[in-house]
Amino acid sequence: MVDDAVTSRRTVLKGAAAALGTWLVAGVLAPLRALAAEWSKPAFESRKVEDALQNLFGTAQATPSASIRIVAPYQAENGATVRFEVSTTLPNASTIAVLVEKNPAPLVMAMHVRGAQPYVSLRLKMAESSDVHAIVKSQGKLYSAKQNIKVTVGGCGG
Amino acid sequence: MAEKRTRIRVKNLDGGGAEIFVLISHPMETGQRTNPKTREKIPAHFIQKLTFYVNGKEVAVADTGTGVSTNPLVSVRVANAKRGDKVKVTWTDNFGEKDEEEITIGDAG
Numbered sequence: 715m716v717d718d719a720v721t722s723r724r725t726v727l728k729g730a731a732a733a734l735g736t737w738l739v740a741g742v743l744a745p746l747r748a749l750a751a752e753w754s755k756p757a758f759e760s761r762k763v764e765d766a767l768q769n770l771f772g773t774a775q776a777t778p779s780a781s782i783r784i785v786a787p788y789q790a791e792n793g794a795t796v797r798f799e800v801s802t803t804l805p806n807a808s809t810i811a812v813l814v815e816k817n818p819a820p821l822v823m824a825m826h827v828r829g830a831q832p833y834v835s836l837r838l839k840m841a842e843s844s845d846v847h848a849i850v851k852s853q854g855k856l857y858s859a860k861q862n863i864k865v866t867v868g869g870c871g872g
Numbered sequence: 873m874a875e876k877r878t879r880i881r882v883k884n885l886d887g888g889g890a891e892i893f894v895l896i897s898h899p900m901e902t903g904q905r906t907n908p909k910t911r912e913k914i915p916a917h918f919i920q921k922l923t924f925y926v927n928g929k930e931v932a933v934a935d936t937g938t939g940v941s942t943n944p945l946v947s948v949r950v951a952n953a954k955r956g957d958k959v960k961v962t963w964t965d966n967f968g969e970k971d972e973e974e975i976t977i978g979d980a981g
Contacts, residue, residue: 753920758937795941801949814939818904822939823946830924830932831889831949837941839902 758821763813763847766821770811771849771856779804782848782859785835793840793865800834800859804852807832811851816844840865878973880961882953890953890977892924894961895945902938917967922946925960926953953977 757769764774785799800810810832813820818841825834838846843864850857877897882890896919903916922934922944932948940946953959955977962972 753935758935812939817939818902819938821937823937824935825948826933826935827948828930828932829926829950831951833949834932834934835947837945839900839939839941 754824757824758819760821761818763815763820766813766819767811767849767856770821770824771809771851773856776849776856776858779850779857779859782850782857784846784848784859784861786846786861786863788862789864789866790840791866793842793867796838796840796863796865798836798838798846800848800850802832802850802852802857804832804850804857807850807852809851810834811847811849812836812838813847813849814838814840814844815847817841820847876973878961878963878971880959880973880975882959882975882977884955884977885949889949889951890957891947891949892926892953892959892961893945893947894922894924894973895943896922896963896971897943898965900938900940900942900944904938917965919944919963919965922963923961924948924950925958925962926950927958928960 754770757766760766760769767774781804782800782802786797790796798812800812807827809824809826811824812822814822822838823836840863845860845862847858847860879895881893884890898919899917901914901917905914906912907914916938918938919936922936923930924932931950934946957977958974959977960972960974964970
């Protein structure tokens, strides 16, 4: 009788663990699958570069790479509009992300290229002088490059 | 809207291919600013998705946040784009506003 009770409790626990496992896997995989299609609210609302990368790519591990080329000024007179250009020679680059470290929300853009060259140019808003990161996803891995841009006038005013 | 909000310009690149520039008339409000008179927060209003097509095929999709400048100017490069190709750009923002513009690549640039 006691044995029975223990066994049945174990069975129940095992079942629960299995169900939990399935739920976890579903929960983790779903955002990954949605990456390319869905605008990632958590990534764009992240306050730190690492959190933004984690939310966007599922990992914040990025290897510094000399194959990423940034063209941007070292000093910007006006933080409201700072030209920033990224290109890379890394093979099969699928996504280029641009993050301004000291902005309230660092993630500026995630450009998914599907046929276009691994290149993007845009104008950033910068709250203050900061490192600007270019993160490239190439063959499932992340590579990074950064440049510090000094801002004389903040861009928070939009 | 009478004024065009989305403009496309294509520059033919020296090594072949083309660079597609899109200029959008958009406030790109960050949600951090307050109206100095009413002291109320100005709600965030920004473009979230920007999609580039060449001859109907999607070539690049940008997810964007509040860090893109007001009146964004964004460009991508397409290696095999040539004269006569149709270039289309569409965008949507967090208010659900959207626009699109299509041009045919000409000799210019």
